[in-house]
Amino acid sequence: MRWEKDPILHVEHLKMRFGGLVAVNDLSFKVGRGDITALIGPNGAGKTTVFNCITGFYKPSEGMLTLRHKAGDRAGSDDGSFLLERLPGHRISQDARVARTFQNIRLFSGMTVLENLLVAQHNTLMQASGFTIAGLFGLPSFRAAEREAVDKARHWLEKINLIERADDPAGDLPYGDQRRLEIARAMCTDPVLLCLDEPAAGLNPRESQELNNLLLSVRNDHNTAVLLIEHDMSVVMQISDHVIVLDYGTKIADGTPEEIRNDQRVIAAYLGVDDDEVEEVEAEVRA
Amino acid sequence: MTSIPTFPARPAGTNQPAPPPLLLHALRESALAALVMLGLSIPILLFRTDQSAGQQLMLTPRIGLVATMCAIIFAVRFVVCLYVARRQSQRAARQAAGVSAPQSKLAHYVVSVGVPLFLGIAVTYPLISSMLAGGLNGARYWIDLGILILTYVMLGWGLNIVVGLAGLLDLGYVAFYAVGAYTYALLSTTYGLSFWICLPLAGVLAAFWGILLGFPVLRLRGDYLAIVTLAFGEIIRLVLINWVELTNGGAGISSIPRATFFGVPFERGENGFAAMFGLQFSAMHRIVFLYYLILVLALITNAVTMRLRRLPVGRAWEALREDEIACRSLGINTRNTKLTAFSIGAGFGGLAGAFFAVRQGFVSPESFNFLESAIILSVVVLGGMGSQFGVAIAAVVMVGGPEMLRHLAFTKAIFGPEFDPNEYRLLIFGLAMVVMMVWRPRGLISHRNPSIALKERKAISGSLVKEGHG
Ligand SMILES: Nc1ncnc2c1ncn2[C@@H]1O[C@H](COP(=O)(O)OP(=O)(O)OP(=O)(O)O)[C@@H](O)[C@H]1O
Numbered sequence: 001m002r003w004e005k006d007p008i009l010h011v012e013h014l015k016m017r018f019g020g021l022v023a024v025n026d027l028s029f030k031v032g033r034g035d036i037t038a039l040i041g042p043n044g045a046g047k048t049t050v051f052n053c054i055t056g057f058y059k060p061s062e063g064m065l066t067l068r069h070k071a072g073d074r075a076g077s078d079d080g081s082f083l084l085e086r087l088p089g090h091r092i093s094q095d096a097r098v099a100r101t102f103q104n105i106r107l108f109s110g111m112t113v114l115e116n117l118l119v120a121q122h123n124t125l126m127q128a129s130g131f132t133i134a135g136l137f138g139l140p141s142f143r144a145a146e147r148e149a150v151d152k153a154r155h156w157l158e159k160i161n162l163i164e165r166a167d168d169p170a171g172d173l174p175y176g177d178q179r180r181l182e183i184a185r186a187m188c189t190d191p192v193l194l195c196l197d198e199p200a201a202g203l204n205p206r207e208s209q210e211l212n213n214l215l216l217s218v219r220n221d222h223n224t225a226v227l228l229i230e231h232d233m234s235v236v237m238q239i240s241d242h243v244i245v246l247d248y249g250t251k252i253a254d255g256t257p258e259e260i261r262n263d264q265r266v267i268a269a270y271l272g273v274d275d276d277e278v279e280e281v282e283a284e285v286r287a
Numbered sequence: 288m289t290s291i292p293t294f295p296a297r298p299a300g301t302n303q304p305a306p307p308p309l310l311l312h313a314l315r316e317s318a319l320a321a322l323v324m325l326g327l328s329i330p331i332l333l334f335r336t337d338q339s340a341g342q343q344l345m346l347t348p349r350i351g352l353v354a355t356m357c358a359i360i361f362a363v364r365f366v367v368c369l370y371v372a373r374r375q376s377q378r379a380a381r382q383a384a385g386v387s388a389p390q391s392k393l394a395h396y397v398v399s400v401g402v403p404l405f406l407g408i409a410v411t412y413p414l415i416s417s418m419l420a421g422g423l424n425g426a427r428y429w430i431d432l433g434i435l436i437l438t439y440v441m442l443g444w445g446l447n448i449v450v451g452l453a454g455l456l457d458l459g460y461v462a463f464y465a466v467g468a469y470t471y472a473l474l475s476t477t478y479g480l481s482f483w484i485c486l487p488l489a490g491v492l493a494a495f496w497g498i499l500l501g502f503p504v505l506r507l508r509g510d511y512l513a514i515v516t517l518a519f520g521e522i523i524r525l526v527l528i529n530w531v532e533l534t535n536g537g538a539g540i541s542s543i544p545r546a547t548f549f550g551v552p553f554e555r556g557e558n559g560f561a562a563m564f565g566l567q568f569s570a571m572h573r574i575v576f577l578y579y580l581i582l583v584l585a586l587i588t589n590a591v592t593m594r595l596r597r598l599p600v601g602r603a604w605e606a607l608r609e610d611e612i613a614c615r616s617l618g619i620n621t622r623n624t625k626l627t628a629f630s631i632g633a634g635f636g637g638l639a640g641a642f643f644a645v646r647q648g649f650v651s652p653e654s655f656n657f658l659e660s661a662i663i664l665s666v667v668v669l670g671g672m673g674s675q676f677g678v679a680i681a682a683v684v685m686v687g688g689p690e691m692l693r694h695l696a697f698t699k700a701i702f703g704p705e706f707d708p709n710e711y712r713l714l715i716f717g718l719a720m721v722v723m724m725v726w727r728p729r730g731l732i733s734h735r736n737p738s739i740a741l742k743e744r745k746a747i748s749g750s751l752v753k754e755g756h757g
């Protein structure tokens with residue numbers, strides 16, 4: 001298994017408590033470098049909570065989240081590993097290079113599509129603008145950096161077929177385009193790990209297919225590992241290399257799509273069982 | 288949300304449904320409003336307290352006045368009701384026809400014609416006003432008014448960085464205005480430093496205070512931020528009142544050195560400005576100079592803001608206003624970004640404060656009360672948050688408007704000879720706010736100009752732009 005040999009993210013004994021509610025309980029898994037990993041589970045299983053822990057929006061109650069850059073990658077610490085639960089929020093994107101999208105789309109709706117992609121390159125541009133001083137006087141080095149940033153944005157807009165709408169406000173785009181734009185925006189931060197929270201939600205089959213291609217290209221052409229939460233099984237089974245199944249905050253299965261497809265507990269938990277069978281299945285899960 | 292009742296929108300396409308309900312509805316609404324007015328009048332308007340001959344308090348009923356007011360309210364509400372209904376049906380028809388509102392185009396047009404016009408008037412204003420008033424000396428009042436308006440334009444533009452771009456509601460902006468004013472007042476009276484050295488110092492010091500206050504405050508959001516900034520504004524004022532050794536307390540600091548023409552004083556005699564340029568001495572030279580000074584300061588504020596908007600920081604401010612959580616996920620240090628907005632805005636407030644001190648020659652804590660913050664904030668809100676031109680118009684209207692009223696003879700004809708519209712400034716303020724919130728809830732100019740474009744720059748409708756919540 002690739003994720004066992006060369007994990008980019010290692011989650012160990014993650015626990016997240018909200019008051020009395022334990023949303024994630026003693027969860028451990030690995031995300032392989034260069035894999036598309038799917039995190040699935042019924043509603044309320046704790047998937048988004050795991051994402052929020054990885055990307056620093058929640059501080060986990062317990063557990064350790066280690067992100068390892070490849071040797072030779074631009075690395076923040078000596079051995080290229082980051083303890084995500086200790087980094088302040090914005091550093092997770094800036095240094096550890098983990099990018100994410102949100103279950104309910106969070107674009108800058110009053111800014112244009114192009115501006116959205118430039119905001120994503122804030123840290124690079126900020127440095128190029130000499131923390132504003134050089135930019136204020138319009139030094140050539142800053143202009144060059146800005147041109148480069150626009151080129152990168154253009155590259156992504158072409159990739160997601162939105163180049164024609166670059167100057168329109170992001171809030172005016174149809175739903176499917178907004179989803180793709182949010183992915184492009186996350187990719188503009190040059191991540192090593194891209195976390196997508198239900199990217200196919202609300203897409204029609206054609207858009208869903210486009211999304212699959214986009215994600216495959218992210219993995220193959222940009223060497224970015226993808227961790228995605230998804231309810232749409234056609235997406236999960238088609239493109240993922242590794243599937244992790246959560247139920248009530250605990251992991252109930254972990255393996256290749258084929259293994260998951262045939263796992264009895266997953267079928268019981270995920271697809272739902274008749275009410276009278278629930279207890280039976282629960283007992284089985286705990287056993 | 289406005290309190291305008293939503294009308295049962297007539298489905299577009301179905302022709303001519305029965306019209307009476309609309310009229311009936313408007314009548315009912317107006318009657319209701321008049322009734323509320325009547326209720327309010329009883330404690331406020333109905334009785335005037337007079338002193339009778341025997342030094343006793345006497346209540347004079349004013350039934351006629353109450354009746355007039357109720358009638359006015361009835362009429363206004365009626366017209367508003369009909370107007371709103373018509374607008375809504377128009378909009379529905381437009382939507383049905385698939386045509387988007389032509390508003391942004393119109394707004395664009397207003398801006399492209401208005402900005403050069405406005406700038407032209409601002410630059411030639413002393414000339415125009417002295418020509419109209421027949422001589423420079425006669426124009427003193429008008430140029431003073433121009434200076435006042437431009438001060439508010441500058442303050443509005445400074446605050447616009449914080450409120451309009453970064454979406455941080457700052458109710459204590461006047462604190463930085465005060466810091467700037469006292470910086471110049473103290474440095475010039477105790478160390479004899481010249482205005483031209485103190486001006487940048489005032490800006491830097493105010494910006495520094497912005498950072499200092501911002502650090503603890505900016506982790507709060509929304510209402511909490513507003514309340515805490517309000518409190519900070521008051522704290523600074525109270526410190527100015529109570530630290531008597533430094534600030535001379537409520538008595539203020541007087542005899543602050545006047546502005547010089549880059550070192551050349553405006554005075555009679557050999558070394559004065561008039562002699563140096565071979566002009567006849569006039570006290571107005573200094574006033575005109577002050578006018579151009581504040582004009583330049585305001586334009587610098589504007590130029591810097593426009594430039595910053597196109598830089599990564601400016602874009603990050605606006606992104607922060609749009610969605611703070613998304614910003615964090617993109618690796619933007621939200622605290623530092625907010626701090627830069629807060630301190631740069633404060634810096635411009637400080638510059639304006641130093642100007643205020645040099646113009647008045649006197650500062651006291653009185654000038655920096657909460658009302659001042661409220662006026663600056665309303666200039667920004669009325670102008671349209673984030674819109675430079677809108678803020679300038681709003682400053683002219685809000686500051687110049689009451690002054691104009693003073694000169695309109697007919698107000699005296701209506702309300703009696705002792706009527707001074709300036710006393711009703713706050714009332715007018717409130718009214719203007721209410722009308723604006725109903726008519727254009729996002730300010731005079733609500734559309735947003737993108738900071739960069741690939742092909743064509745299109746104005747973004749205000750309804751998509753968020754106002755920020757922290
Ligand atoms: N900030 C919070 N405070 C309290 N409880 C929370 C919080 N966030 C999540 N929860 C709870 O944690 C549990 C897991 O929620 P989570 O959003 O992670 O589920 P999910 O797997 O993403 O579900 P869905 O498929 O519906 O998105 C839920 O019971 C939820 O109510």
Ligand SMILES: [Mg+2]
Nearest residue numbers: 047048049103
């Ligand atoms: Mg979720």
